[in-house]
Amino acid sequence: MTNPFDRAVIVGGSIGGTLAAAAVAPHFAEVVLLDKDHLPDEAVFRKGVPQGAHFHALLAAGRQAMDELLPGFAEHAFELGAARLDSALDVMRLDRVGWSPRFESTLEFLMASRPLIEKALRDQAHQLANVRYDSGVEVAGLVGADGRVTGVRLADGRNIEADLVIDASGRFSQAPEWLQELGYPAPSEEVVNAHWGYSSTFLRVPENWDPGFRALAVTPFGEGALTPEAASRAMAMWVVEGDRRWILTAQGSGGDHPPRTEEKLREFISSIGVPELDKALAEVEFPEKISMWRDTRSRLRDFAGQPDRPEGFFAIGDAWMGFNPVYGQGMTAAALEARDLRSVIEEQLTEHPKDLTGLAGRFYAKADALIKYCWNSSNTLDHRIPGVDYTVDGEPRTVDASSSEFSDRLAAYMGLDPDRYIKYRETTQLLRSPEWLGSDEVVSAVKAHWDELGRAIVPR
Structure with a gap:
């Protein structure tokens, strides 16, 4: 079957870019990933991922999505040396409600360094005949006409034409500036900074x-x-x-x-x-x-709510929402967004063969609920940190830390029963919808034991 489109260009060849490439590959004759780094063949650190030397947590839902997009990813990662961990038995967690319960479970973790995860993904992507990486190439802007992005402009002056451009360039993405250069408004931007820093x-x-x-x-x-x-x-x-x-x-x-x-x-x-x-x-x-x-700010660009956007372009991964890395959601969110992308592009082309008009809006609408859930869950924790800064489009806003009172008691309640605890862990691992946490049954149980659960919110 002939691919309906000639070329997709993805800015950034890291995790988000590789998974986005896998998502759209069935519909393009060529998918080109442009990265200003020289991407290594081995699992080694590189300049373009300065946070790569620190710990990375791949949530269970992220591993699942990566395996769906690039079949064989997890087994290849294990072959390269990644470790298997039982989420309940092998892991000790100490937080405001004490040590987590430990028992045998079927919820498995894949633990590996960031370079190994990148290598395992790229190795699988290399098996897609129409996907190629172009290293050492810096994108300087977008090219567009008649309400549509038609390619990218490189720092060396060349242009590359494309039917679709995806920005997966990470937390230092220049997408707002690129859009403004084409005459479109920059998306509204929220930033939460609890001034975290870490050493690894x-x-x-x-x-x-x-x-x-x-x-x-x-x-x-x-x-x-x-x-x-x-x-x-x-x-x-x-x-x-x-x-x-x-x-x-x-x-x-x-x-x-x-x-x-x-x-x-x-x-x-x-x-x-x-x-x-x-x-x-x-x-x-x-x-x-x-x-x-030291740069652990959470930054959300409201691309989903942008009133005017060009066709043929959208952002994914940290280019859309850059998480506080402390909470380990970034890789998983990128994988789930890419899985959503695979779904919406198939829907788009089923309804409108050979027409990508409206794809960006579909993608943002589909993935926005996930983004907002991750944003709210990490910020509930950051909002309790003394001195946290919260801005919207550069203007300071007041932080509301009251939601942490309920979330602390909820965590204490979940730890009282093994089955409930695993269900809770599956939710934090994004395998299960968080809606059940707000059900009448759960909320009523927490409120009924409010004082008792409150007394549990101290280290043991």
Whole structure:
């Protein structure tokens, strides 16, 4: 069957771009991914992903969507060294409602470094005959006429024509400026900044090491913390590849940022006051450099609500909504958006063969609910951080942290029953619709035990 369109151009060859390419590939003779980086063949860090040296969490729904878009992704990642974890049994979580329950479950995690995930996805994408990567190419703007984007303008002066252009260039996307150059308004932009920062390094653990977990995560407690420092500090460590390569990330909010040196970083983490963590870290080595990251703003560009937009262009992934990386939603959101894209382009061409008019609007409408859910869930946590800044189009707005009172009690309620807890974990992993959390049954149960659940909101 002949593809109805000649070329799709995707700006950015990372995770969001690769998955978008897989989504649209059946409908184009050629899909070209342009990236200003030289994309490596191996699982190594690259300049264009400065956050790649830090921990990355691939939620269960993200893995599922990646496997649907690029079949064989997960098994290939495991072949490359990614680790399998039981979400309930292998993971220790300590938050404002104490340690999470641990028991055998069927909810599996894929744990790997960002470079390995990128390699596994690109390897699968290379099997699509009409998809190609063009590395070392910088896009400087869009080309358009008669209400439609018709290609991209490169920094070297060349133009590349396209029937569809997708911006997957990440959190530093220039899409608003590009649209304004064509005479369209920039989308409204919300920014939430809790002034998080973090430091990460890969660890070497002893042979046959068994600390009692394969992943451990501690969140900031705020009021009622074990130590004064724990009010704003957090950390996570887990196996990423093989058995002996782990990653450690220390996090600090409200400007309380972790340091770069090993000695100071160990002191920072020890101040959280978790003996299980202190014991584990005493037994590991820091063989690699410590990387720091400070730009943890959440930024939502309201492309879905934009009153006037050109046809033939839309943004995906962090170019649309750049999450606070602390919450580990970015890769999964990009994968789910790409799956939505695959669905809407098939609907579009079923109803209007050989016509992409209206596709951008369909895509934004389809994926907007997911985006807003992720935005609200991460910001509920950020809004409780002292000193958090919230702006809309650059204008300061008041933060409402009241929703955290209910969300804390909801988490405590979910931890009281294993079946309910797994259902809750499936929701946080975006496998299950969050609507049930707002059902009369759940809300009534939380309210009925409000004071009892409130007393559970302290570290144990």
